[in-house]
Amino acid sequence: MEFRYLGKTGLSVSELCLGTMTLGRETSEDDSYNILDRYIAEGGNFIDTADVYSRGGSEEIVGNWFKNQKRNDFVLATKVRFPMGEGPNDLGLSRKHIIKGIKESLRRLKTDYIDLYQVHAWDPRTPLEETLSTLNDLVREGLVRYIGASNFKGWQLQKAIDMSREKGWEQFSCLQPQYNLLCRATEYELIDVCVNEGLGVIPWSPLRGGWLTGKFTRDMQGPPENTRIGVAKEKGYSETWDMYNNEFTWNLIDELKSVAEEAGKTPAQAAINWLLQQSGVTAPIIGARTIEQLEANLGAAGWSLSTAQVDRLNKASALFVSYPYDQSAIDQRNKGRE
Numbered sequence: 520m521e522f523r524y525l526g527k528t529g530l531s532v533s534e535l536c537l538g539t540m541t542l543g544r545e546t547s548e549d550d551s552y553n554i555l556d557r558y559i560a561e562g563g564n565f566i567d568t569a570d571v572y573s574r575g576g577s578e579e580i581v582g583n584w585f586k587n588q589k590r591n592d593f594v595l596a597t598k599v600r601f602p603m604g605e606g607p608n609d610l611g612l613s614r615k616h617i618i619k620g621i622k623e624s625l626r627r628l629k630t631d632y633i634d635l636y637q638v639h640a641w642d643p644r645t646p647l648e649e650t651l652s653t654l655n656d657l658v659r660e661g662l663v664r665y666i667g668a669s670n671f672k673g674w675q676l677q678k679a680i681d682m683s684r685e686k687g688w689e690q691f692s693c694l695q696p697q698y699n700l701l702c703r704a705t706e707y708e709l710i711d712v713c714v715n716e717g718l719g720v721i722p723w724s725p726l727r728g729g730w731l732t733g734k735f736t737r738d739m740q741g742p743p744e745n746t747r748i749g750v751a752k753e754k755g756y757s758e759t760w761d762m763y764n765n766e767f768t769w770n771l772i773d774e775l776k777s778v779a780e781e782a783g784k785t786p787a788q789a790a791i792n793w794l795l796q797q798s799g800v801t802a803p804i805i806g807a808r809t810i811e812q813l814e815a816n817l818g819a820a821g822w823s824l825s826t827a828q829v830d831r832l833n834k835a836s837a838l839f840v841s842y843p844y845d846q847s848a849i850d851q852r853n854k855g856r857e
């Protein structure tokens with residue numbers, strides 16, 4: 520597996536990050552350890568978790584596994600923001616919750632520092648100064664090496680970067696947005712901010728929870744129950760059958776299957792490889808419920824879709840884009856200023 524720098528930092532991360540949201544949720548503890556072992560055997564060094572995954576269960580599993588590893592060989596990312604209890608201060612990006620959050624994450628992960636500490640989403644209630652100054656303190660205290668954001672809008676990310684710069688605080692080095700062939704709105708503002716400001720980009724749900732594997736077809740009455748999509752509605756996950764069961768999705772999947780066949784790869788590998796070639800992307804975060812899925816998804820790196828194949832996927836996944844993002848209007852405005 521190849522390594523890429525995380526944005527403009529000096530930190531090298533493998534081009535496929537391992538997501539651990541399934542660990543302790545739909546994946547047993549033993550299978551989770553096998554997934555982690557297999558990922559590092561392939562040369563991966565970048566592991567993403569969050570306090571909220573299985574209410575600490577994912578961090579516990581990664582921490583148990585870490586006991587037998589060399590800590591310095593890994594780039595460990597986790598997150599804070601979503602509820603970890605029922606109390607009014609058990610969520611959010613207040614100083615109180617972040618400081619409690621980092622201490623508990625360090626305990627569960629059995630380490631004394633986090634490489635990339637990410638705020639899991641914007642907190643509309645806490646003043647941004649409070650959040651960013653607290654994150655700055657964590658870096659200065661040596662508990663955190665780099666900070667990142669997830670699920671921000673473009674203006675929120677730019678505002679945070681500008682504020683940290685103005686105050687001389689540590690700035691976000693990385694964004695973790697949803698980004699995949701079924702979610703390209705990420706390109707409107709977020710990728711521009713990241714490229715312009717030198718942030719790394721680590722897309723979550725590169726297969727949109729299974730949709731982009733090609734295992735669901737338009738003639739199905741619904742998803743098999745033993746899949747994430749099959750339980751999404753009941754569990755409150757966002758990638759439901761109802762949300763994506765439409766002609767746009769099925770036409771995209773047809774084209775993805777055709778491109779993958781031409782490339783001699785699986786649809787999942789082609790979908791992840793497409794992401795690897797997008798502007799600004801550092802490392803897609805691959806997810807897997809089983810070791811077989813991980814094996815398959817690791818095959819997304821080490822080769823490249825041709826330019827023509829990328830173009831076909833760009834066209835099939837293109838959203839209707841209106842002002843001020845439509846390319847013809849951008850070209851018109853930029854005339855003579857290229």
Ligand SMILES: NC(=O)c1ccc[n+]([C@@H]2O[C@H](COP(=O)([O-])OP(=O)(O)OC[C@H]3O[C@@H](n4cnc5c(N)ncnc54)[C@H](OP(=O)(O)O)[C@@H]3O)[C@@H](O)[C@H]2O)c1
Pocket residue numbers: 537538539540541567568639669670695722723724725726727728729730732734745746747748787804805806807808811812813815816
């Ligand atoms: N920041 C955030 O808000 C956020 C949100 C979500 C995820 N994440 C991060 O991103 C990581 C990846 O997200 P994700 O799990 O949604 O990724 P994903 O790759 O879009 O979906 C993974 C799911 O797709 C199915 N799948 C994966 N590979 C497959 C294959 N080769 N063949 C058939 N089915 C396959 C499996 O579900 P089934 O087998 O059950 O169908 C698997 O659990 C997470 O672990 C987490 O670290 C972050």
